[in-house]
Amino acid sequence: MPTSEHLLLLLVVLPFIGSVVAACMPSNARNREAWLAGLVALIGLLVVVYLYQPGGGEVLHYRREWMPLQGVSFSLRMDGLAWVFALLVLGIGLLVVVYARYYMSPEDPVPRFFSFLLAFMGSMLGVVLSGNLIQLVVFWELTSITSFLLIGYWHHRIDARRGARMAFTVTAAGGLCLLAGVLILGHIAGSYELDVVLSVGQAVQAHEWYVPALVLIALGALTKSAQFPFHFWLPHAMAAPTPVSSYLHSATMVKAGVFLLMRLWPTLSGTPEWTWIVGGAGVCTLLIGAFTAIFQHDLKGLLAYSTISHLGLITLLLGIGTPLAMVAAIFHTMNHATFKASLFMAAGIIDHETGTRDMRVLRGLHGALPITATLAIVASGAMAGVPLLNGFLSKEMFFAETLLVGGAESWWLSWAAVAMGVFSVAYSLRFISVFFGTLPDDLPRVPHEPPRWMRFPVECLVLLCLVVGVAPGVSVGPVLENAVVSVLGERTPDYNLAMWHGFNLPLMMSLAALVGGVLFYLLLRRYYGLAARERVPVLHRFSGAQAYETTMLRLSAGAAWLVKWLGTRRLQPQLLLLMLALLVVPALLVQPLPRPRFDPAVLAGADPLFALMWVIGCGCALAAAWQAKYHRLAALILVGGTGIVTSMTFLWLSAPDLALTQLMVETVTTVLILLGLRWLPPRIVPRELNIRIPHSVWLRRSRDFTVAVAGGLAMAVLSYVVLMRPQPPSIGDFFLLRALSEGGGTNAVNVLLVDFRGFDTMGEITVLTIVALTVYALLRRFRPAPESVALPAQQESKIDPASTQTPAEQAEHGYLLVPGVYVRALLPFMALAAAYFFMRGHNLPGGGFVAGLIFAVGVIAQYMLAGTTWVESRLHLRPQRWMAWGLVVACLTGLGAWLLGYPFLTSHTAHLNLPLVGEVHVPSAFMFDLGVFMVVVGSTMLILVALAHQSIRSHRLPAGSPAETRAAARQEAA
Amino acid sequence: MEIVIAVAIGVLFGSGLWLVLRPRTFQLITGLLLMSYAVNLFIFIMGRLWVDAPPLTLGDGPPDPSAYADPLPQALVLTAIVIGFATTALYLVVMIGSRGLTGTDHVDGEEGDE
Structure with missing residues (x-):
């Protein structure tokens, strides 16, 4: 297809164009903005659907040289995995735009919102479609920046500013690590092109730089995907408008980390280091996230921790490293995006309709919002892993994989998996508890069903959860197959996407998690007083956010300390250091100092007139240095004298142009300074006042005098040594030869x-x-x-x-x-x-x-x-x-x-x-x-x-x- | 000749250095002027010393580069002189502005502990 590569380019460029256009729109054009953003997403979606390659195999490329000497090109590449992610970005993007149209209040400056949202869409597409690692990092950082801007969208709120700063610091720092890692990886592989990097896995893993590269890349991925110990930024990012949370912080941007791990899976995975770093982070995140989620009181906070836990699950699957685990990871990524985005939107609707997100207050919403409640309950079911929903399928695959780890005797990972299942059922119950009971009458607003089109995106996503859950093979089978083949190639395992695999151990684990979760939740409610608890038991001691703030405080305190002890606002010490460095650094750089070689001078013997001229010139300079404090006019005239001598020297030594210019500049400068003299304070000679100069001043003066003498001596010696050596071949000859023939002038x-x-x-x-x-x-x-x-x-x-x-x-x-x-x-x-x-x-x-x-x-x-x-x-x-x-x-x-x-x-x-x-x-x-x-x-x-x-x-x-x-x-x- | 130029550069640079380290704004500007002479001369002598050989290729036929002074350092110094003038002007304005704002001509805008 001749046009497919241009369509690929269009995919990435179009959102950025839309972003610029949106930014230029008037602030009250809510509908036009939404139409524009929706249209951009829709066109992108159609393009992605059009580019679908049945049966996988073919990889689409678009490539233009960018910095060819550095091995960096602008290169887009779409295979099955990139296709799935592009579909997620654009599909959920479209739904989020529709949702945001109704969510944003008329007072909000929407051009900014849609502009940032579209810019994010473009950056995220850039990440998933990049065919070059450097370019991928550039887009990666762009997603960090757009995320920062979107979290801080309501910048009048302190929590928004704080959350934005925290998210940006963590993810952008990770991005820098990623850049370093990618540079190492590209160095090992010999190219930054993804096609090359993916084909040299063996060589990379055998290389001595493999571990540093892996650690750095993992740091990038783990910070982005909010993995332990960097997970703390995600709950704080919930200060963003809910469409942003739904889009960036559950469905797409936080998936960039796991996307990267999937992308580089063929190259980096399969070593013990990979398993321990990636899998270890995954296990910790999965348990911490799921456990903490239960004890949140904020709807979005609960969903944020749940997102962390699900991302941990995906990361763990990638860490396990078997081909089947990869299948499960990709599958769960898709499933999580659908059910979590819809849950966020539902939480946003609740917030929008009732004016609060506090689960201690919210009760009995089923009566007021029957349809939204039903949708949210179904989506929560998917999150908890209830059969007939998509979450159940991928979670069961996960259970099956954990059973394989550690062989027959070590069961700890399976226990961890079941524990996570129990927790996730518990927090899902906690989430849907807001729909049951009696509606309190002290809510900030009286809830109603939201506008038809605000609910529409939720309906779409929940429908998807159901369809995938009931008929996975028909609905997502081919797409998943494409994605898996693009990562695993020939290692693609046989797997069976079906709801029913018979009575086996994973099913038992699922059932145990369901039953255990319900019991756990009921116990917590009855005996623990879930609603009254302010803190997460045990884990509140390990507050990542606190550690982050402490680190930042220490950093700025350390910087302040350094500035205090090493810096000064006074000019003289700075200049003194500068001048000392001027003297010392060159001497240190040129080691050993070359022995000066003295050829016979070109112009042997000094012309007495020339020497006399410079006796005057030097006399003027010294006198000016002596008199500049109390006799400004005299000093100015003396400096002028030196200037004239300099000008004459230029004339003497075959530089008439310089002589002329110096003479004229001298004149103008003198007039200039004369004009300025009037504004300086009068300075009286202290001798008349009999002021004794203190000892310290003499000390300082002798120090400066020494430096000045040393500097002068050094310059004199250097000049002499240079002059005594023949001139090396200069490009001056080139200009002399071509001045007339090519420049048309003899000067x-x-x-x-x-x-x-x-x-x-x-x-x-x-x-x-x-x-x-x-x-x-x-x-x-x-x-x-x-x-x-x-x-x-x-x-x-x-x-x-x-x-x-x-x-x-x-x-x-x-x-x-x-x-x-x-x-x-x-x-x-x-x-x-x-x-x-x-x-x-x-x-x-x-x-x-x-x-x-x-x-x-x-x-x-x-x-x-x-x-x-x-x-x-x-x-x-x-x-x-x-x-x-x-x-x-x-x-x-x-x-x-x-x-x-x-x-x-x-x-x-x-x-x-x-x-x-x-x-x-x-x-x-x-x-x-x-x-x-x-x-x-x-x-x-x-x-x-x-x-x-x-x-x-x-x-x-x-x-x-x-x-x-x-x-x-x-x-x-x- | 070489020794004269070398000594001259040294004296100019040393005087400038001394003045640059002084506390009064006017001393600083004088020091900068002297230093700029020294540095311009230093750049200039990188093309070595030539008498009666200005880089004007007036003769007929292709010029012989070895008979002329090197034009490159000259062009660089010409640029440096003009930019030096601009810097001096800017510094001067900052100098008198700072004096007007702070009431002192100390380089730090406040009297030191003299």
Whole structure:
């Protein structure tokens, strides 16, 4: 069938699409949501039915490469087992959707509910249909997440939040174990493809890593299926809306664990380790779950523990490991899903109609809800294992299997099985006890039969219980056969699905359990006071939930302790550690330290001028380090000096582009910091105050000094050692060779930036834009310290006649008149210089970065001279637009290559013949560089202007009406 | 030449390191500036020292790579200079903003136990 593989894909994808659509619907569209979800489930169901392969055999595949080098592909695979599970997921999903339509109240935000539900459906289908183990884990974790979201659906309730968190922590932690286990398994098998993994069982079991893989995978499966000792999360998950409990926490998601064990059964099972881990967990869960269920007072709590116990039963069957046990396990999975989902729905109806789920209050509901009561009683019968119902059949198969374990002398497993049977009959009786007796009149609501369609799903499921129970061979025989064959292959045993096998030991066990259960229940009621008991006898001491909470508390306490002792919120120790690590870690990594080899220097002998230059540069740096605390302006100027020397060094050492850029950045940075200096607190030299520096401060300073000297020395030695060695072959040659031929420019550095590494530059200008916008945004909220708000002392001096003038007045007709004219005249020349450096950038030193900075410096000079108000009333710069257009131009240039069928940012050189100018090479990188230019101009301007504006704002801030106050002050001064 | 550059890098880095460990925000920004010079120079010298050999392949015919300085470190440093400017701007704004909010220019936003 050519389309079957696409149908397979549709199965997984459709629910996710539905989920997105549902999320977009209005919150009061309860009917539309339900129709959508129902339709998705129905289509899925029809597809699954269509894909049914009579007689098993053929396995459907859908496969696309995902990460081929890692051996991970997106692969779907449907065999008999996956088919059964897909049918369960979609069939029960459809019924749950119908049920949920009536269960959810109009106040609940249903889009969220159906969206999550559909997402879960898709994830669960992904788990059962995965043909690749990694992909399976991904979907597995998705089911954990959707389950978390659904349990916490009523997030205003604390129990919902707590339950959701607990379920997620346990199952997701299990999922991580599973991932680790699957990675080991894939490593052993040589592939993550399920087909391969399933065919190498012998090799896997002989491998030394088999046990770790098994333990990790089992951890994943046991946490998911709520097996002992991880079973505690499931009762807490009952805080979810009942449709969710019915769907996720009884019929499907909790079955993912046993599904995984079935799936990997051919590969992993058959060893003593498997039996002990899986079977052991199964036995414990089965008994604990069944026993605890009897003592619950909450209807859903009882069902939750019963679910735990039934899952334990399935796990135990898988642990037993005989082929017949596998048959029973798959059969019981199907049966349990039908009767338990219907019981949950019935519990939901009771809750919905009476307003309570407390079995101590509920009595005599048979009169008020006759049909629901009948359905629930039949389903409970199936749960208890009453003949003529499906639960009886699979449970009898289970009894038969337990008899085989341990041979003729060891009967303990059989006893455990009978005990579990007794308990399950007892809790089933406890469940149906709510229907008998007289109806109390103090119920929160007066119960009625629910709407017709709310009961419909229960009816369907109960009917299935009956049909399967009476005629198993006809109803589920072929399907079960398919599933069993897909797991067991040639080892498929002969079995007989029938209600009546004659009088044999398993039947005796069933009858004993039934009779024992009834007696046990009656005894408990009469002599133990079942309804009055608050705690589960004996087992309440072993509270998994308590252990979980304690562990979580200890974890966070431990983390807090670690943070307290190892962490600090203070910056200096962090930086000190960082710097020490910078010194120590490389030395530790490179062991043994290579002996430095000194070849003759390439540029032997220092040019005295160069040396002198650096004497100044180093002097500036040292002086800046010394003075930065008390003389900020001086330190800033000194740092600028070092910057100039650095720039000159670049020029000297054949890097003209760097020299230009460094010079311009130096200028802009200095202006920037000058603008910031005003907002820092004045710092007085303490000598005048005669403050003695304490001993500890000297100690700290000497420590930092030592670190600084060591760091400097290390860098110097490292630099020298590197310089003394010949340069290894560099990819720089590649760029030099191809700069002209492929990049269309002779300036290799510029071609590198705008062409070879254009994508990098693209990212860089984006970062620049983001920084500029961040600076702008941060400054909009800027509040200066109160003492910085007033005019600085220097500007308030009354001796200076200029102090009464605004900057604009100073430049217009004050003492800055002449420089003002100069600087204004400078702007067009700066623009010309920028254009010049921009145009030649591709072939000679220059380019968008440099040109942008030059132009920005030209504009800043105007600001510095005449002040913000004057410049902005004459020059309408819109830095944001410069940046936006710059990015647009750069992106469009890159995208242009796509139109011509090349990868993003591929450069193309056009040869134009212009009149007067002659032939001009216009590489597309030129346009890209234009974008760079615009972004650099825009962001530099935005940063500086935003900072400069603070000065105007702050004068306005303190006084109520700024203009008048200032005018008054000025008059007074005059 | 090599020894001069090496010593220069060491001095710049050491001065920067000292300042970075100081408690005042302005000292920190000065330290970062000095360190960035040192680090830029350090990256730059990975292409070794060349005099009068800028990576401009102006001559005719296929260029001889061994006659030019390595353009790769230069391009990287150019990027680093521009990004360094952006970082400085951001740090400066945080610096004055923190001073306005906390009333101190200590790096931790509160006076240490000096």
